[in-house]
Structures are given as structure tokens and as C-alpha cells.
Amino acid sequence: MTENSSEGSYRAGFAVLVGRPNAGKSTLTNALVGQKVAITSAKPQTTRHTIRGIVHREDFQLILVDTPGLHRPRTLLGQRLNDLVAGTLSEVDTIGFCLPANEKIGPGDRFIANQLAALPNKPIIALVTKTDLVSRAALTEHLIAVEALGREVLGGLGFADVVPVSAAEDFQVDTVAKVLAGHMPVSPPLYPEGELTDEPVAVMVAELIREAALEGVRDELPHSLAVVVEEIQEREGRSEDNPLLDVHVNLYVERSSQKAIIIGKGGARLRDVGSRARLGIEKLLGTRIYLDLHVKVAKDWQRDPKQLGKLGF
Ligand SMILES: Nc1nc2c(ncn2[C@@H]2O[C@H](COP(=O)(O)OP(=O)(O)OP(=O)(O)O)[C@@H](O)[C@H]2O)c(=O)[nH]1
Ligand SMILES: [Mg+2]
Numbered sequence: 320m321t322e323n324s325s326e327g328s329y330r331a332g333f334a335v336l337v338g339r340p341n342a343g344k345s346t347l348t349n350a351l352v353g354q355k356v357a358i359t360s361a362k363p364q365t366t367r368h369t370i371r372g373i374v375h376r377e378d379f380q381l382i383l384v385d386t387p388g389l390h391r392p393r394t395l396l397g398q399r400l401n402d403l404v405a406g407t408l409s410e411v412d413t414i415g416f417c418l419p420a421n422e423k424i425g426p427g428d429r430f431i432a433n434q435l436a437a438l439p440n441k442p443i444i445a446l447v448t449k450t451d452l453v454s455r456a457a458l459t460e461h462l463i464a465v466e467a468l469g470r471e472v473l474g475g476l477g478f479a480d481v482v483p484v485s486a487a488e489d490f491q492v493d494t495v496a497k498v499l500a501g502h503m504p505v506s507p508p509l510y511p512e513g514e515l516t517d518e519p520v521a522v523m524v525a526e527l528i529r530e531a532a533l534e535g536v537r538d539e540l541p542h543s544l545a546v547v548v549e550e551i552q553e554r555e556g557r558s559e560d561n562p563l564l565d566v567h568v569n570l571y572v573e574r575s576s577q578k579a580i581i582i583g584k585g586g587a588r589l590r591d592v593g594s595r596a597r598l599g600i601e602k603l604l605g606t607r608i609y610l611d612l613h614v615k616v617a618k619d620w621q622r623d624p625k626q627l628g629k630l631g632f
Pocket of ligand 2: 345385
């Protein structure tokens with residue numbers, strides 16, 4: 320604990336980041352934490368579970384909950400993800416509503432704003448993300464529209480705060496942390512010093528592989544892809560100063576045509592995914608690994624309750 324905590328001014332609590340798919344929630348989470356805890360991609364609906372990232376500062380500890388983007392669900396998976404986010408909203412101290420500066424406020428944002436409006440006494444901070452992508456004039460216009468949305472949907476003064484931020488250019492990231500922390504209760508730290516996430520290692524490994532596999536695939540394939548780490552095992556017979564971990568992983572797709580795409584000609588694409596993911600995983604685990612990737616078909620798993628259960632949803 321820091322000195323401040325004993326004086327009773329140390330704050331700690333939970334803030335959830337919500338917003339449309341692709342709004343920049345996970346990128347902002349990583350920027351706030353200062354390390355990659357959530358995977359990101361240009362494809363919407365990348366995040367599929369809530370991810371806690373912990374921000375440590377001298378006078379506060381902010382536990383961020385990154386969530387799957389909220390959207391009109393088209394599959395059972397989509398419905399489950401929306402329910403997951405709705406369940407999280409009531410459990411946090413404050414909400415960061417991410418609205419990308421480079422996209423007009425649309426029905427998707429209104430749909431979310433209306434859900435937030437139904438929560439009693441919850442401070443809602445509008446976070447206008449990706450400000451590096453727009454001109455100063457466009458940003459000003461966007462901020463005015465966001466303010467108006469807040470007053471219209473939330474009533475009264477609208478959003479508790481509106482903060483423009485760019486995770487890509489580290490513009491106002493620290494301000495976001497401070498504004499969110501301002502809504503935390505006075506409390507001792509909730510996580511040990513230095514802990515940045517409570518994600519299990521196997522989940523982080525699976526996510527890094529999914530992130531690598533998402534790159535360069537199109538259309539429905541990103542949504543059809545699920546990754547499960549079956550086993551992480553220390554290779555026997557290695558010297559202590561040169562250990563190797565065998566990581567066995569299954570990649571699931573929904574159709575055999577997708578399996579062919581993921582594997583690529585002569586396995587080239589899958590090898591590529593493996594070598595890209597390996598770098599991140601070795602950094603995470605701090606040791607060399609051997610990645611054993613298998614691609615399997617789980618027919619229409621996004622719509623099948625039994626398969627969803629098996630894949631952890
Ligand atoms: N230029 C720019 N791009 C950004 C910024 N933040 C995020 N992005 C990009 O926006 C895309 C989506 O980012 P994510 O962080 O994955 O978005 P998300 O809201 O977590 O998306 P879902 O998990 O699908 O809901 C990625 O290509 C990011 O690189 C930013 O501050 N500036
Ligand atoms: Mg995300």
C-alpha cells in the first residue's frame with residue numbers, strides 16, 4: 320500500500336469500457352494498462368469475453384473491464400456476448416462509453432446509450448476515441464454531437480464527462496485514467512502491486528493466436544474462428560537454462576472451406592500465423608515455445624448451444 324492509502328485518499332474500483340464493435344476499447348485498455356492484455360484487430364467483434372486490465376498509479380488503482388462490442392446480435396454467440404456486457408454494467412463503479420471520432424454517431428451508439436440510461440446513478444464518461452484520425456474542426460463538431468447525445472438520452476447534464484483520446488498517439492490516455500479514477504470509491508488496492516490482468520495464461524495464448532489468425536482473413540471468417548489451447552507442456556530432456564514449452568492448440572472454424580483458407584496452400588498460411596503468434600507468446604511466457612496448431616471444423620458453432628459451451632461461451 321502507498322502512503323496515500325493510509326491517509327484515506329487512495330481510490331480503487333472498477334470501470335467498464337463499452338461501445339460498438341471496433342470502437343477502440345481494447346486498444347485503449349492496453350494503452351491504459353501499459354501492456355498488451357487484450358488482442359485488437361481492424362475486424363469488428365474481436366473481443367469475445369470480458370478482460371480485466373489493472374492500472375496502477377500512486378494514488379489509485381483502476382480495474383478496467385474491456386468488453387465485447389455491443390451490437391444487434393445475429394447469432395447465439397452475439398446474444399451471449401451482449402448479455403455478458405449487460406451483466407458487467409451493473410457491477411462497476413463507472414462506465415467509459417467509447418465513441419470513435421472518425422465515425423458518425425449512429426443507431427448502434429444510440430442503442431448502447433439507451434441501455435446505459437437505464438442504469439440508475441452510474442456515472443457515464445464519454446470517451447471519444449481515435450482522435451488522431453480526424454481534423455481539429457471535425458473533432459470539435461463530433462464532441463458537440465456527443466454532448467448532445469448525452470443530454471438527449473441520459474437527460475439532465477448528460478455524460479459526467481466527455482474526454483477525447485487517442486490510444487495510438489498517447490493523447491490524453493492518462494487523463495482518461497484520472498477521470499475514471501475520480502469515480503472510484505476510497506479503498507485500499509484490490510489487486511497486488513504489479514499485477515496487470517487476471518487473464519489465465521492459456522486464454523492469453525489462445526487470444527494471441529486468434530489475433531495472428533485474424534490478420535488477412537475476410538468476410539465471415541473472423542467470426543467463425545475460435546481458438547482453444549489444449550495443453551502447455553514442458554519439453555522433457557531440456558537443460559534448465561534452455562527450456563522449451565510445447566503448446567498444443569486447436570483452431571476451430573465453421574466449415575471445411577474455411578479450414579482450407581486458414582491452412583493455406585501447402586500449410587503456408589497456418590505456418591505464418593504460427594510464427595507471428597509465437598513471438599508474442601514467447602514474450603508473454605518468457606521462454607521459447609514449440610507451437611503445435613491444428614485446424615478443426617465445429618459446424619456452425621456460433622449458433623449451437625452445445626458447441627458454444629465447449630468453446631467456453
Ligand atoms: N488511428 C487509431 N486507430 C485506433 C485507435 N484505437 C484503436 N484503433 C484501431 O481500431 C481498430 C479496432 O480497435 P480495437 O481496440 O480492437 O477495438 P474494440 O473496440 O476493442 O473492438 P471489439 O473488440 O471488436 O469490440 C484496430 O484496427 C485499432 O488499431 C486510435 O487511437 N487511433
Ligand atoms: Mg476489443
